[in-house]
Structures are given as structure tokens and as C-alpha cells.
Amino acid sequence: MTTALIADDEPLLRDVLRGLLAQQWPELQVVAQARNGIEAVEQFEALRPAVCFLDVHMPGLSGIEVARRIGRRAHVVFITAFDHYALQAFEHGVFDYLVKPVQAARLADTAQRLRERLRLEQPAVATEALLTQLAERLKPPSVAAPLRWIRAAIGPTVRLIPVDDIDYLRSDEKYTLVAWRGDGGKPAEALIRTSLKTLLEQLDPAQFQQVHRAVVVNLHAVSHVTPGLNEKADLHFKHRAEVLPVSRTYLHLFKAE
Template sequence: MTPPTALIADDEPLLREVLRALLATQWPELQIVAQARNGLEAAEQFEAFRPTVCFLDIHMPGMSGIEVAQRVAGRAHVVFITAFDQYALKAFEHGVFDYLVKPVQADRLAATLARLRERLRLEQPAVATDALLQQLADKLKAPAGAAPSGHLRWIRAAVGSSVRLIPVEDIEYLKSDEKYTLVAWRGDGGQLGEALIRTSLKTLVDQLDPARFQQVHRSVVVNLAAVSHVTPGDNEKADLHFKHRPEVLPVSRTYLHLFKAE
């Protein structure tokens, strides 16, 4: 039997590499024949290599993953990659297309690969329903009030000898130092983590969703959902307390109005 082949399309090089490494571990027989940085390149690479499976980031510059899927419909099995879990759950409820949520988790990928292997074993044809793809595109449109896709979705940070992808919703606060920014997060299991990155706090603030993250001091930005309460301090300042962390951070007088009772 001819070994299965795959195309990985994502505009973030690190995420392509993470997925490639996971695939090499979980499906060694799968040959990665092409990687693409955007939708147009993905469509071109598909025509050049005709892979069995396409892993397509939904939100890519130039051409979306859904548009690429419409071009390859019926000729390859498609797995979509999305950063928006709350939208993806509804969009994929019909179960025809597989999807992975960024950052890709090994257990979720294993389940997806098991289904792909079974389809290939049974020689099931790839889905070729343009109507379903259009429905998917419609459902994946962010609802009113949702954060625009231009906001930062995760932060890359070195943790030990590995690079960790930290979803922004897990971040509880950011604190700047002379050369670095401390990223403090709380994972799904409740574990607390910290890492230093070189990106300045000012740069991060400009990329974060202002409805979720608020600067409370010239050197501190907090995730409002992680805040427990604020207590008054000296000289028109205050102390900020977290729901799940022992740290107490300063609130300068410039930002005290954010925590005034209505």
C-alpha cells in the first residue's frame, strides 16, 4: 500500500513545526510532502504534490483554509485547525470534518488520526460537499461582540528546554522588567506557570483584547477574569489580589478609577 502523504498549512512556522513533530510521533508512516505559509501557497502545493490529507489553518492570509478546502474538495481528507474553540464546537457539530484547536494537543490529535486511518483503511472517499463548506464558513464567522481575530491568541515562551504556546485566556498577568516581560499563567489543570519573554509590555498591550486585559500600573497588565478584589493602599494607590494566585500587585492612582464601585 502506498504510504499516506500530508500537507500542513499554517501561517505560524512554530505551529507547523509542532504539528509536524506530533505527526512524526503518532503516525510515522505519514509522509509530510509539503508545508505552506498561506492559503494560496497551500493550494499551489496541493496541486504539485496531491497529498492524501491536508491540515489547514482556517485563518490564513490571502486565502482561508475553508477556501483551500473548497479547491481540494473530494481529492483529499481535510483537517481544519482553528484558534477559536468556542466557535469550532458549533461549526463542526455535524461531524463531517475533523478539526484541531490551537495549540494542538496530543490526545486530540490522536483521536483525529485514528479516524483518518480508519477512513483510509476502508477507502472512504474524501468529503466533497461545497454546501457543507459554505455552512462551515458561515458558522465560523465571529458573533457580534467577539474579539476580532487581529488580537493576540497565544504567546510563545521558553520553558526549560522547550517552547510553550500559552493561550492568552490562560494568562493571569504580565509584568515588565528592565529587559523582559514576565508571563504568569494558569493552565487547565489549575497549575501555575511563569516564563520570561523579550517582547515589551507596550507591544503586548497593543495586541491584547482590551475587553479582557487591563493595564493597572505602568509595569503591570492583568486579565480581569483572574482578579479577585482590590484593596485600598497608601497615597491613593491600591493592591490587586487574584482568585488563584498568592501574588499581590500594585494598582497606581492613574488606574484606580477602573475599580471604583458603581
């Protein structure tokens, strides 16, 4: 029987992936689950599974670093949250990957390829050179200093909005809605022509995070996050009443340590 390891710091994702594997690959036995990269290496060395499902971004050691420790002793499937640079890196490489939230159809294709490689006794592809190449591709392009001000036309005037005062940004067709704290800390809004994608590339990623396909929030402005419907969450702000949804793809950003 073929054995496998699942390594991801999200318990829900581990459970979902294990359940989907039981449906798509019933003869596969998941012999270990790890919450971080260090546990993943320890579990691999103890059990030597034939297949390892590794989250790219894990505490301790990243999925790529774990794959380096494993070498070609197992077939590796990387798991990644949807990200333009990550998908571009994988799609131009030779590694198998799954995108969060894992879809049954994509997993079925991956399982079929892995079964065929194991049947033919093909060697694993996780060589040091390929992993180094993947790590380089996963690096976003270097950018200038993070954006500090956003210019917005409000009536006949142009307002300079400090990015620290922004609560969130939302894509609105050809425009982007800027929701910030104006005079006296009162909630204010303005539309600008710069796309959400362009703004996100210029903002500090440690402060501004995408939480939905069309929404980016200032983490400094977030009060708390509560469970929502359909495996989503609701995001609450410190200084405004709006409640914004966090899609399943970005739930890991608000997972308790």
C-alpha cells in the same frame, strides 16, 4: 505510504504538528508545508497529498477557501485557535479539526479516524455544500455598534470610561477589572459586574483581543511583546508598568509578518 500537507502561517505550529504526526502516525509522510492559503493550493496541485491539515485563518486564502479548491481530492483536517463559534461549528459538523495548541491525544484520535477512512477508501467529505455550511457557522452573530463607554461605580459616583482609554480587562471572579488611563493619563482601575465574556462580545474585535483565558487587551495600548517562558509571551503597555502573559493559544496574534 500516505502523504500529507500542513498549511499554517505559524512556523512553530507547523513544526510541532509535524513532530506529533511522526509520533502518532509514523507511516504518514509530510511532503509539503505551506505558509499561506495560496502556497497550500500550489503545493497540493503539485504533490496531491492524501491528507491536508489547514489552518482556518491564513493569509491569502483561508483554510475553508483552500478546502474548496481541493474539493474531495483529499481528506481535510482544519486547525483553529480556541474560539467558541469555531468549535461550535466543527462539533456540529462532520469535519475533523484540531485546536491550537495541538494536543497529542486529540491528534491520535484524528489520525485513527483518517487511517480507517483511507483503509476503507472512503471518499473525502469536503463538499461545497458542507464547506458553505461550515463557513456560515463560523460567522459570529451580528452585533450592534461596538461599545464606546463602560459605566463603573467608583465610590458614590458613576464614571463613564471611554473604551479607547482602557488598557486591559481582566476577569476577577464574579466581576471584571477595568484598567484604564484616568485623569492626566494616570493608571486607574475599577470593578464592574459585567462579565468579561459579555464585554468582549460588545467591543470592537479589531481593537480588543483576548490574550489569555481571563484577559482582554486594547491593542492600541500595547507597546510590545517579548518572548516568555513555556512557549508563552509577555505583553507590555505604553502607559503602565504591568506586564501580562500571552498564552500559547493567542501567540499568533502577535506574530511578525
